[in-house]
Amino acid sequence: MLFTELGLSDPILLAIKEHGYTTPTPIQSQSIPAVLKGGDLLAAAQTGTGKTAGFTLPILQRLIVGAPPVAGSRRAIRALILTPTRELAAQVHESVMTYGKYTKLKSAVIFGGVGPNPQLKAIQSGLDILVATPGRLLDFMSQNAVSLKGVEILVLDEADRMLDMGFLRDIKKILAALPQQRQNLLFSATFSTEIKALADSLLNSPALIEVARSNSTNEAIAQKIHPVDRTAKHPLLAHLIKSNQWEQVLVFTRTKHGANKLVTQLEKDGITCMAIHGNKSQSARTKALADFKAGKLTALIATDIAARGIDIDQLPHVVNYDLPNVPEDYVHRIGRTGRAGSNGVAVSLVCVDEHQMLRDIERLIKQTLPQEVIAGFEPDPHAKPQPIQLRSGQGQGQRQGQGRGQGQASKKQTGNAPRPGNAPRRPQARPARKSS
Template sequence: MTFKDLGLSAALVKAVEEKGYTKPSPIQEKAIPFILEGKDILASAQTGTGKTAGFTLPVLHYLADTKHPKYRPLRALVLTPTRELAAQVYDNIREYSKYVNIKSAVVFGGVKAKPQIATLKNGVDILVATPGRLLDLHDQKAVSFKRIDVLILDEADRMLDMGFVRDINKIISFMPEKRQNLLFSATFSNDIKKLASGILKNPVSVETAPQNSTAKKVTHQVYKVDKKKKTEFTIKLIKDNNWTQVLVFTRTKHGANKLTEKLIKAGVSAAAIHGNKSQGARTKALKSFKDNSIKILVATDIAARGLDIPLLPHVINYELPNIPEDYVHRIGRTGRAGAAGEAISLVCSEEVEYQSEIEKLLNEKLNSSIIAGFEPTDTAPPKRAATQSKGSFGKKKKPGSSKVSNGSKPKNKPHFKANKTSGSNSGRGRTSAPKKKRF
């Protein structure tokens, strides 16, 4: 089957073929015909399989095929969880719409709103946005949702994880009830199904791979490593194998900065990308990584959903995620579009349970090895670490001190000692709560 066989216009087919695509991927082949028919879609596909083209191409076909109101009101809206993903989707829309009369734009936070307002004022057919900035612009009356025909939620599960459900519902409340809704996600959960039931009308369910599956050409390797030797082992892996492009994931922003500094000190070019970085710094780091100006990009999970790096060969989990589904999204940055990739995880003793939860999710055992000189020193069975709540942006509570804040013991109450592995504290025996460290 070809893109032309799917019913797309000649102009769109020409643009797609110029990008080197001649045959639609399974998700595109299944979703595009239903979207062209105007049906609501609930679609799941593993990351890197062409989901973006799966919804942008038929929506562009619809917009180009229908009459443009003179003042160009917004008619299609794509909501994404992160700035990087918004920019990526927008780039694809521009490339696919080069031969059709469609105006597109992207808006997200971290940059000045004035240029975005000016762009919207000139009229936009399709807009890609993050929820927070979009609501700000709506409050400023810079954008209207009254004429929207198509709403697309991309990576909807991540938007829920990041706490955007209220923003999404508020945005939807300003839209006409009669519209087409497309919900795309790499993974499904009960929360996603609940969200879908409130938005989609008689949806067609499209799924091209088992939920939470990973690309077939990605190999998984776990190294059991002492926690204090992870940085040394990471540098050894990169140097011994002469790797030139590696995406490394940490759990915290502070950890990403610290590892980046140590890599640079060891003579390995690197940059960090996370939520505390300005949009300019994030864009510069990603560009340098893509054009091989730097070898290593160190990222938190905010980057797991929005980075599109062609033929990325290696992903390293410097720390395992404490939400198993995030493992799928992290390693989904490699092995994209049918290419081979390698996912390496450095697992210390306290992360063994995280590995078990990931293996349960994937329904497969990950190959594990121990390298002489880097063996974990703590071989005792680890206690379960505090599970990160969804929407906490990768933060992990730091164990509290056993001392009270004013240095004295409370009257008539025992002095409780903090559990070092629980990541939480009961708070008993304190005159005030301990300060939490911000990552």
């Protein structure tokens, strides 16, 4: 199947062609016709499957063939796309602008961490498409600075992560401001119990698309475990980068403090790197990501939430400096390499504290990961596991040798599984605005 067979107009097809695409990915070939029909959609798609174009392309098509804005009249927001993080919002808006280049549609993106005035100006000038994080959108709504009365299409992108970050209450407030009659598109990496509950309350007889087996890993990614003592992780990482001459590696840590500490250590080794996490300003996060993409940095050190939305073509290496305490996040992390037909390498540095986490991951992905001990970094066979802190300064540990159901509440039980780099949420706690 070709893009020319999907019912897209010439202006959109021209933009697609300019970027060298002719054949849609599986999620695109299924979601584009479904969205064009005008019905609701529930889609499960892993990172790197092309899902963003899977909804931006048909949204652009629906808006240009729908009622176009009358010359001289103020445009009303007709499509609202909600994302959990700033980086993902920026990425989605970039897709809207890329594929909408030859249409007359106007779009803008709003998120926290930067001054509101330029974003307010963009809204006040009139828009067709708004990409937003929930926090900043609610801030503008509270000031009566944005109207959602004309929204025809709503997209919840990476809805699973929005629930994990505690945005459910915010989402419900936003939904209450939308017209009853609209098209709803919900995209998620997995069909968890919580996602199904949200879909039941939001969607009306949706089309259902699942492009890959849930929680499967890409066969183009070579996965490897390096057993190592907890105190030797940093020197081992530096050794791997230098001895293998890695030029671009995305490194995941469990906490913001851990990310900052690792940057300091690697810089002393002469390895150029920066950290990206929720405590960084938006300008710092944008610069770090841009420098990494441009090849100015060898390593980008990231926490899970900050890395959501990072989309880098042909990223060769991903390293789990710390294993995630939620097994599904392993799949999300390593999915940032091995994209678009290219091969990738995912390396995990595993100490004795993380053996249960590794077993949980292997159980989830239904495979035993190969292990290789690096000479000079052999782990102490007599080392005892220590509790894992979920964030710096937090005294509670994480399942020291316990089963998943004992040391960590399951998602199914609470719907609020602890996230790496964040304390377990209280039921009524709201996420900090700066994280969106």
